[in-house]
Every structure is written in C-alpha cells, then in structure tokens.
Amino acid sequence: MTAEPVATTPSRFDDFVERMVEAGCPLELNGHGDWHGSCPRCSELLKAWPIAEGSVVLAECSHRCSLPQVLEHLGLEPTPNTIEVDPNIGALADAEDEKLNGLAAANGQAAIRFRSPAEIVASADRFAADHPPLWDGYIVPSMITLLNGRFKGGKTTFVFSLIKALTEGRESFCGRTLPGRAVPVVYLTEEPDATLAHKVQQLGEGVRILNRAGLPSPRPDWATTMRAAVDEASRTGAELLVIDTFAEWAAVADENAVRDVQNAVEVLRQATDAGLAELLLHHFRKGYKAVLDDGEAGRGSTALLGAANVIVDLAKVEGGDPSDRQLLGVGHLPTTPDALVVRWTGESYTVISEGERDGARKQSQHRRVCDALPITPPGINAKDLGQKLSVDRSRAQKLAKAAFDAEMIERTGDEQGGYRYWQVPQV
Numbered sequence: 001m002t003a004e005p006v007a008t009t010p011s012r013f014d015d016f017v018e019r020m021v022e023a024g025c026p027l028e029l030n031g032h033g034d035w036h037g038s039c040p041r042c043s044e045l046l047k048a049w050p051i052a053e054g055s056v057v058l059a060e061c062s063h064r065c066s067l068p069q070v071l072e073h074l075g076l077e078p079t080p081n082t083i084e085v086d087p088n089i090g091a092l093a094d095a096e097d098e099k100l101n102g103l104a105a106a107n108g109q110a111a112i113r114f115r116s117p118a119e120i121v122a123s124a125d126r127f128a129a130d131h132p133p134l135w136d137g138y139i140v141p142s143m144i145t146l147l148n149g150r151f152k153g154g155k156t157t158f159v160f161s162l163i164k165a166l167t168e169g170r171e172s173f174c175g176r177t178l179p180g181r182a183v184p185v186v187y188l189t190e191e192p193d194a195t196l197a198h199k200v201q202q203l204g205e206g207v208r209i210l211n212r213a214g215l216p217s218p219r220p221d222w223a224t225t226m227r228a229a230v231d232e233a234s235r236t237g238a239e240l241l242v243i244d245t246f247a248e249w250a251a252v253a254d255e256n257a258v259r260d261v262q263n264a265v266e267v268l269r270q271a272t273d274a275g276l277a278e279l280l281l282h283h284f285r286k287g288y289k290a291v292l293d294d295g296e297a298g299r300g301s302t303a304l305l306g307a308a309n310v311i312v313d314l315a316k317v318e319g320g321d322p323s324d325r326q327l328l329g330v331g332h333l334p335t336t337p338d339a340l341v342v343r344w345t346g347e348s349y350t351v352i353s354e355g356e357r358d359g360a361r362k363q364s365q366h367r368r369v370c371d372a373l374p375i376t377p378p379g380i381n382a383k384d385l386g387q388k389l390s391v392d393r394s395r396a397q398k399l400a401k402a403a404f405d406a407e408m409i410e411r412t413g414d415e416q417g418g419y420r421y422w423q424v425p426q427v
Contacts, residue, residue, distance in 0.1 A: 255301060341353045
C-alpha cells in the first residue's frame with residue numbers, strides 16, 4: 001500500500017472523523033495520540049491519527065482494507081496528502097518514512113513515534129490475533145523461515161508434503177498445528193519441468209509455480225522476479241511464498257560477501273511487507289554438524305541467518321532410521337521445538353519424537369531398534385539385529401542396550417552367553 005504525499009488539506013482528518021461517526025464507527029483517542037475504531041468496511045480494527053494539526057490522515061486496517069477503500073466506503077475521495085501504511089508490518093516502509101518525515105518536518109512536527117512496552121505488547125497481540133501461524137512454531141505471516149539441508153537431502157520432498165497439507169486445509173503437519181483451511185501457496189523452484197512433473201501431481205490448484213520455463217529471456221533480475229511473485233500471491237490470495245533455493249533465485253554473486261547477501265535479502269521485504277510468510281530453502285555449508293551448529297549450518301554469509309526469524313536445519317538422524325529426519329529449530333518464536341524427529345512413510349511424515357536435540361536423536365535410534373525386533377519372545381540376538389540395522393554386532397549391542405535402558409525393548413540372557421531382544425508390548 002503506497003501513496004504519494006504532496007500538498008496539505010487541514011480539513012482532511014476532521015472530514016474523516018465526521019464520516020466515521022456517521023457510519024457508526026467513531027474513533028476513540030487512546031492517550032498516545034492514536035485513534036482506534038472499527039473499520040466501516042469490514043468491522044476489523046482500524047487505527048488513524050492526524051499529523052500536524054490534522055493535515056494528514058494515516059490509517060491502517062488489520063483486515064487489509066486499503067485506505068482508499070475505507071475512504072470510498074465513507075463517501076470521501078483520497079486527496080494528494082493521504083498516506084497509507086501497511087498494517088502487516090506495523091510501521092512505515094523506509095520510502096514512506098522518508099516522505100512522511102519530510103511532510104511532517106514542513107509542518108514543524110516529527111513523524112518518528114516512540115512507543116511504550118505496553119503499546120508494543122498490544123500491537124503484537126493484535127498482530128498475532130489477525131495473523132495466526134501457518135505452521136505453528138515454524139511459519140508465520142510477515143516473517144522469514146530459513147530451511148537448511150544437504151544437497152539432495154530431502155528438503156523438496158519435505159516442503160512438497162507441507163504444501164500439500166496447507167493447500168488441502170489439514171489441521172496439522174508433523175504434529176504441529178496448521179490453519180485448518182486451504183492456504184494458497186506461490187512456489188519458486190529451480191527444477192525443470194522434466195523432474196518437477198511427477199512431484200506436482202500430488203498438489204492441487206492451490207499452488208502457483210514458477211520455474212525456469214516461466215521466465216522470459218533475458219532472465220529478469222531478482223527484484224523483478226520477487227515483484228512478480230508478490231503480485232501473483234496478491235492475485236491468488238496466497239499466504240506463503242516458497243523459494244527453492246534462495247541462492248539460485250537471488251543469484252547472489254558471492255554468497256560469502258555480506259553486502260551481496262544483504263542486498264539479496266533486502267528484496268525479500270517486498271513479500272514480508274505485503275504480509276506474506278516466506279520459506280527459503282538453502283544448502284548446508286561444508287563440515288556441517290547437526291547437533292552442534294545450532295542454526296548456523298547455512299552456506300555463505302551469516303547475513304542470511306540474521307534476516308531469518310526462524311532457522312530450521314533438516315538432517316538425517318545419526319544412528320536413526322534412514323527414513324527419519326530431524327528438524328533442529330532456533331529463532332524468535334517461543335513455540336519452535338528445539339528438535340522434532342519425523343519419519344517419511346512414502347506418503348506423509350509421522351512424528352517420532354519432540355524435545356531437546358540429544359533426546360530426540362536418541363529417541364529416533366531407540367525407535368529404529370524397536371521396529372527391527374519381533375514383538376514376542378524369544379526375540380533375536382545381536383548378530384541378527386545388526387543385520388537388520390546394517391551395523392556390526394558390537395554397534396547393535398550398544399544400540400540395543402540403550403533402547404533397553406530406555407525401557408523400549410525387553411531382553412533375556414546375560415553378557416557371557418549373549419542377549420536376545422524383542423519389543424516391549426504396546427499398552
């Protein structure tokens with residue numbers, strides 16, 4: 001939402017207030033110079049305030065009604081001095097800041113607004129109420145989530161499963177809450193049609209996809225492509241923009257150069273400022289150690305990590321089932337799990353464990369041992385277990401002991417003659 005402020009019309013705010021009263025939506029002064037009321041168009045929260053003796057109206061509606069739409073509903077015409085604010089970021093974009101500050105300075109009043117902790121909390125609460133998470137703990141509107149993973153390590157398979165769950169209106173994915181309604185998605189992928197075709201067959205019409213085949217020649221720059229993606233999201237009502245992978249689409253000249261990455265990241269603001277959630281797929285750097293690196297596994301400059309609100313490392317579980325993946329999360333959201341272990345069943349993901357990183361990894365290992373054992377005694381020995389797990393006898397013994405200590409399996413025998421193992425009966 002943008003506008004070009006030029007002149008000043010002192011009666012603008014007065015007209016606005018008068019028409020709001022007539023519409024049955026009077027504004028109330030909250031004691032901090034802000035006027036709150038109900039949007040006459042959609043009844044959601046609307047905020048307005050005058051700048052320099054009522055010469056300029058700033059208004060934001062939490063339901064995305066633009067100021068011209070509100071004025072039209074009230075029977076008012078937008079004037080050259082009308083300024084709009086994007087409600088999804090709760091603050092002016094840099095360009096609008098510059099325009100507003102210049103206009104306010106001309107009237108002898110600064111436009112910079114400091115707020116109390118209570119105001120910030122109230123603003124955050126309103127935002128949370130109007131913009132619930134798209135995937136609890138991981139993806140939120142107007143925020144960036146960075147998903148790191150190994151090359152060909154299952155990132156795209158995981159994301160396609162998430163997109164399918166969102167667009168089909170499911171209530172949860174990997175044990176975490178989804179909106180429970182169909183959420184349209186815009187997806188940028190580096191894959192050509194030949195490898196993409198069999199993957200997208202599982203998806204419905206709620207996904208709009210851009211790959212190389214959809215790009216003109218010469219290829220548009222990153223900012224132009226992002227504008228097109230945001231426009232497509234606006235046209236289709238999409239709430240999530242997936243970029244697979246960030247480095248490919250942003251075409252960063254040097255991933256290790258802070259300035260190059262910062263410039264590419266700045267372009268992402270087009271989407272977050274429009275209220276979109278962004279999910280960026282990215283590759284691990286060399287030498288990645290899942291449990292130790294704590295969100296710093298992404299390749300290149302840390303400027304990308306700094307821009308992300310949530311960072312998730314998707315990796316195999318050491319010693320766990322080959323189908324298991326651990327999501328190691330870190331970020332600004334209090335509900336992001338430290339570690340979530342899921343298993344790919346061929347059609348969807350099931351939750352194996354959730355908790356602290358080391359505990360989740362061990363739980364996956366125990367579950368792998370348990371699944372390899374018979375459900376009744378006399379069970380199998382360590383050698384046979386090792387063959388099922390594709391590890392040697394010594395390693396199988398250690399895994400079995402850990403699972404036994406965790407009370408997930410039973411055993412009989414002794415160290416000298418060897419043990420035989422079977423699953424703990426399910427209650």
